Amino acid sequence: MNLSQQIPKVLIVGLLLGGVSVVANNMLSGSSDTSIIDVKMPQQLSKASQQGHKIFSENCAACHGENGAGSDKGPPLIHNIYNPGHHGDMAFYNAVTNGVQRHHWSFGNMPPQPQVTRGDTGKIIQFIRDVQTENGIRYQAHQM
Template sequence: MIGNKSVSRMLAAFGLAAFLGVAIYYSYWPDGEPRIAERPLVEVSVPPLAPIQKQGRTAFEENCAACHGENAAGRDGSGPPLIHRIYEPNHHGDQAFFLAAKNGVRQHHWRFGDMPPVDGIEDKEIEHIVAYVRRLQKANGIN
């Protein structure tokens, strides 16, 4: 007969093993590469940038990259890629970027949750960010 302490220990060991198994499973992509929050969701080719686009890149890195990833490629678990057909100019015009940065956005295309407003961002910075994102989009076939 197994005692209550033995059953409790067995259940605890089983629970720990199950937890570790799930953690290991979800820490790797299907291709066997480690799943890292920094991993981009799309591949982005970065073209030569004009001065305003370079300023936009700097502003993007300071205000947006934490969620939308380096070069707007998205971040697993954090935010969607902006280099995606959903954000093409005919669907999300430039004003949509201004509104999102200033007011935030309710979740609607992706399952990353609501986007909060970007604290302290200036219209000129958003203008530069939009120029940068649009350049990246065009270079990656999104017009």
Template sequence: MKKKSWTPYILVAVLAAGGFVLYSKNNQNSGESNTKTVEITVPKLSAVGAEGRDLFNTNCSACHGEDGKGSEVGPPLIHNIYNPGHHADISFYLAVANGVRQHHWPYGNMPPLTDVPKEQVKSIIQYVRETQQANGINYKKHNM
């Protein structure tokens, strides 16, 4: 009686797994997360929000685009990924103070912005939240 060889089955399984890994890597950021820039409407802002917009465009727009629309080097912050249920205000404070490792977008790590004081970050967050809300981005509970 001839023994059955498992080699062809193992080879097919390895190739299928490799194909799945390649497919997953190429599509992990598909959909809205892969958008480099978004169209936004800047609303009539509160005084703090208007100050935050100026501070944002001075300190953040080089990467995140004018008014938070995104750019070729950084993601849009006026985006549902940054809704308050997924990225609470504290995450913005921590990002500015400590930087951020790449996780949602294919841009790489964000360095800390040590020259932006906490009070200015507060105004920037106010701008981002007011603009998000004007563009239909509201709190959504995050489920892991």
């Protein structure tokens, strides 16, 4: 193999190692402001979604990231795994009330959030669903 054939492989390995280094550094530094995904926000939110956004920011964003983009502490909620056909609204109510055992991601278990009322949870769900819709996430029947 000549030098011109080796250079692309060296670049690929270098880029991969660099990316792993950045992720590891963020995880070791305790940084939780690194989003897992990019989230496109709706230009306008309904009153319920605005309230849900505020409640989400105060109670959920520390783990699930700003606007549900995920962090090194919790999964993104603006993700097709959480489309209404796979995780209906009741799944969110149950998660807030009872917590959730880790099953899709490797972040660990989610503890119950007793400080979040059922009414507040409904507003959070409205916010999440509106942002999901803006990001092309729609109902898909769950298939197992």
